[in-house]
Amino acid sequence: MSSTIRPPAVAGRFYPRHAQTLLGEVRSFLSSREVRQPALGCIVPHAGYIYSGHVAGAVFARIAPPRRCIVLCPNHTGKGTPLSIMSRGVWKTPLGQVAIDSQLADDLKLRFPQLREDSEAHRSEHAIEVELPFMQVLNRQCTLVPIAVGTAQFEVLEGLGWAIGEALRDQAEPVLIVASSDMNHYESDSVTRAKDHKAIERILALDAKGLYDTVLREDISMCGFGPAVAMLTAARTLGAKSADLVKYATSGDVSGDRETVVGYAGIVVS
Numbered sequence: 001m002s003s004t005i006r007p008p009a010v011a012g013r014f015y016p017r018h019a020q021t022l023l024g025e026v027r028s029f030l031s032s033r034e035v036r037q038p039a040l041g042c043i044v045p046h047a048g049y050i051y052s053g054h055v056a057g058a059v060f061a062r063i064a065p066p067r068r069c070i071v072l073c074p075n076h077t078g079k080g081t082p083l084s085i086m087s088r089g090v091w092k093t094p095l096g097q098v099a100i101d102s103q104l105a106d107d108l109k110l111r112f113p114q115l116r117e118d119s120e121a122h123r124s125e126h127a128i129e130v131e132l133p134f135m136q137v138l139n140r141q142c143t144l145v146p147i148a149v150g151t152a153q154f155e156v157l158e159g160l161g162w163a164i165g166e167a168l169r170d171q172a173e174p175v176l177i178v179a180s181s182d183m184n185h186y187e188s189d190s191v192t193r194a195k196d197h198k199a200i201e202r203i204l205a206l207d208a209k210g211l212y213d214t215v216l217r218e219d220i221s222m223c224g225f226g227p228a229v230a231m232l233t234a235a236r237t238l239g240a241k242s243a244d245l246v247k248y249a250t251s252g253d254v255s256g257d258r259e260t261v262v263g264y265a266g267i268v269v270s
Contacts, residue, residue: 029057065138072227073127075150080121161233181224183263
């Protein structure tokens with residue numbers, strides 16, 4: 001992979017590889033007639049579009065699309081550094097290129113030196129990539145700062161959130177903080193819904209530490225709880241007042257298999 005171009009890794013698997021097919025699918029997920037409102041952050045799922053695209057679309061359809069975004073995701077591959085950022089180049093999808101916001105990425109690295117320049121963690125990671133077509137359809141001029149989170153230490157996640165919040169406080173235009181995460185994995189539908197409800201309750205309370213403690217105490221396999229903790233911390237730093245559950249579903253709603261499911265929550269923080 002070039003150091004300046006991050007090509008699609010999961011096109012044709014998690015979402016369509018052909019531009020017109022992808023464009024039509026994303027537009028169908030964004031077809032809500034709700035009035036779009038400014039938001040500080042959001043939590044959106046990152047499974048294949050067949051399973052969670054409707055949940056992600058419901059969230060993005062609710063938000064007035066800013067030009068600039070920070071997108072945090074879990075590190076599923078285990079590659080790279082614990083907090084991996086890319087600060088130069090572009091990400092490609094079948095819909096075109098999304099430029100990295102170098103100014104904001106550099107600012108974050110200065111404020112939080114544990115962020116390390118690292119493209120390896122992003123090479124095969126799907127959890128940011130699947131959000132980009134939604135962002136591109138909403139705002140063709142969108143930019144991103146991609147951060148893969150591979151640590152579960154609360155103090156580090158909280159520190160990252162504070163740094164993001166302080167950085168965004170100094171920006172002249174709004175920046176949306178996207179936490180890419182699925183919810184509980186590979187348990188029954190009833191167990192997953194019960195576990196997810198406990199995590200969602202803490203998110204809606206804007207309680208980053210409560211979410212962290214609940215995920216660990218209740219053994220909730222929410223892959224992106226780290227990004228969610230950082231996003232909530234940043235949003236609180238920026239004065240967040242509320243969080244709304246836009247949509248919840250499980251993979252069983254599509255597959256019909258209620259024995260082994262993955263949960264998906266779409267939440268907007270403002």
